[in-house]
Amino acid sequence: MDGGTPVFDVARIRQDFPILSQKVRGKDLVFLDSGASAQKPRQVIGAMTRMMETAYANVHRGAYHLSEAATEAYEAARRAVAGFLNAATEREVVFTNSSTAAINLVAHSYGRSVLRPGQAVLVSEMEHHANFVPWLMLRDSHGIELRVCRVTDDGELDLADLEAKLADGKVGLAAITHMSNVLGTVTPAERIARIVHAHSAKLLLDGSQAAVHRRVDVQALDCDFYVFTGHKLYGPTGIGVLWARLDLLERMPPFLGGGDMIEEVTLDSYRPAPVPAKFEAGTPPIIEAVGLHAAIDYVQNIGMAAIEAHERRLVDHAMRKLSAVEGLRLLGNAQDRGGVFAVSLPNAHSHDLATLLDRVGIAVRSGRHCAEPLHTRFEIESTCRASFGLYTTEGEIDYLAEALDKAREFFG
Incomplete structure (x- = not known):
């Protein structure tokens, strides 16, 4: 503890997850699909x-x-x-x-x-x-x-x-x-x-x-x-x-x-x-x-309070970064939210956007995420979803925002 704030060393935690050290298409893997299924630490394996x-x-x-x-x-x-x-x-x-x-x-x-x-x-x-x-x-x-x-x-x-x-x-x-x-x-x-x-x-x-x-x-x-x-x-x-x-x-x-x-x-x-x-x-x-x-x-062992505090920092950081991407639509603006962000860009189908992100090593979900009535409620066909895990970093969120901005330019 430091002044009551739980200690959370994300760099050390990432070392527990072997899959995160690999490259995807020559890029560092940025895994942002933990909401679908999270990666596994060595302790579980x-x-x-x-x-x-x-x-x-x-x-x-x-x-x-x-x-x-x-x-x-x-x-x-x-x-x-x-x-x-x-x-x-x-x-x-x-x-x-x-x-x-x-x-x-x-x-x-x-x-x-x-x-x-x-x-x-x-x-x-x-x-x-x-x-x-x-x-x-x-x-x-x-x-x-x-x-x-x-x-x-x-x-x-x-x-x-x-x-x-x-x-x-x-x-x-x-x-x-x-x-x-x-x-x-x-x-x-x-x-x-x-x-x-x-x-x-x-x-x-x-x-x-x-x-x-x-x-x-x-x-x-x-x-x-x-x-x-x-x-x-x-x-x-x-x-x-x-x-x-x-x-x-x-x-x-x-x-x-x-x-x-x-x-x-x-x-x-x-x-x-x-x-x-x-x-x-x-x-x-x-x-x-x-x-x-x-x-x-x-x-x-990490502590649920420490995990929650880490995620709150990630959510606040993501809200700032993603809100700054011109034309990006973000579903939901709840006062209390976790690390799940469903987004869309004009002129870009979610599958095409996810494929483009994959080319730079970013793994996100695309589609309706087993929530078709909700997408109908918001009058949107599909979205790309970035979801965080305890191993997610602010740097990965920055990288996602930069990639989305480049994708916006690509799709015109």
């Missing part, structure tokens, strides 16, 4: 390799050393996630293969067993398709109404519209992003929870982006469900997390049937295992759980 080399076996089922070691590693990952989220108990942590799978689990299990036809699910215009399509599917199969809360011109959640959509008491569940993957908007989650609960509805927060950039305390947020994914948090693909209040998980029926989720099976019946096992059918993502544990240890 090493933990997964050691697991495969020294302690791999299936979990929960073997009365031999390797299985016992693997089971302990898998359950240690669950405890790490519980600590990361400040869950009341590790039993509230369910491993899935992604945030998408976690939301689908809630939609199929809670949505079909607790919500009733005629009730409504409330989402927002800024949701990722993963927090939109499952509720459309529930609407079509189960008779649930889907309501959509507006987003303001600045990219904020319209809280007055949120209140209005809840007013008749028919909404059983609100499913809202904690941080937009396009606008960078960080939604006022605690305030949203108070509003939603005042109307006797439950709240699911999609933390796929937020959990990477902000300290998440599910008890302080007072939400009912929270989801995030490993691969955006510097961990591996193939593992996600559903956190839910224990009483809700105990009410919900299993989503998938098979091994490890049962207590007893007969020829004509089954009894599911206790929470969380009843939601983890089949062989789970064992190695991936170990990688997620290592990723959580990695960011916690």
Whole structure:
């Protein structure tokens, strides 16, 4: 600490990420697509390799050393996630293969067993398709109404519209992003929870982006469900997390049937295992759980406060630099935003712009970023998205701004 400011040495941190040292088309790699999937530090790569080399076996089922070691590693990952989220108990942590799978689990299990036809699910215009399509599917199969809360011109959640959509008491569940993957908007989650609960509805927060950039305390947020994914948090693909209040998980029926989720099976019946096992059918993502544990240890050793302070500096710097690029359109101007910037240039299709940036070593996303309703809301076909990680530097942002300015001249 220096005068209360968390210490953050980005140059040292970058040394932990082997991929960042490579060249792309003869240029230093400038990786600005961490919002899609973040790069992996040696600590995560090493933990997964050691697991495969020294302690791999299936979990929960073997009365031999390797299985016992693997089971302990898998359950240690669950405890790490519980600590990361400040869950009341590790039993509230369910491993899935992604945030998408976690939301689908809630939609199929809670949505079909607790919500009733005629009730409504409330989402927002800024949701990722993963927090939109499952509720459309529930609407079509189960008779649930889907309501959509507006987003303001600045990219904020319209809280007055949120209140209005809840007013008749028919909404059983609100499913809202904690941080937009396009606008960078960080939604006022605690305030949203108070509003939603005042109307006797439950709240699911999609933390796929937020959990990477902000300290998440599910008890302080007072939400009912929270989801995030490993691969955006510097961990591996193939593992996600559903956190839910224990009483809700105990009410919900299993989503998938098979091994490890049962207590007893007969020829004509089954009894599911206790929470969380009843939601983890089949062989789970064992190695991936170990990688997620290592990723959580990695960011916690750096300190989430230090990571957040670093990102705030990056966001302020990017706002100044990108706003100075003539003709550049930046989606969203929320008061509280993270390191996600969706931009467009006149006369330039997003794919062409991304290709041009790639020629100078800059990796950005192009398209609609699994958020078509949001792009429709802002009347734009597609955008290029630059998203930051803890290894992003101000110099890389400067380089991006210079490249965008040259691209503006190129496209005329």
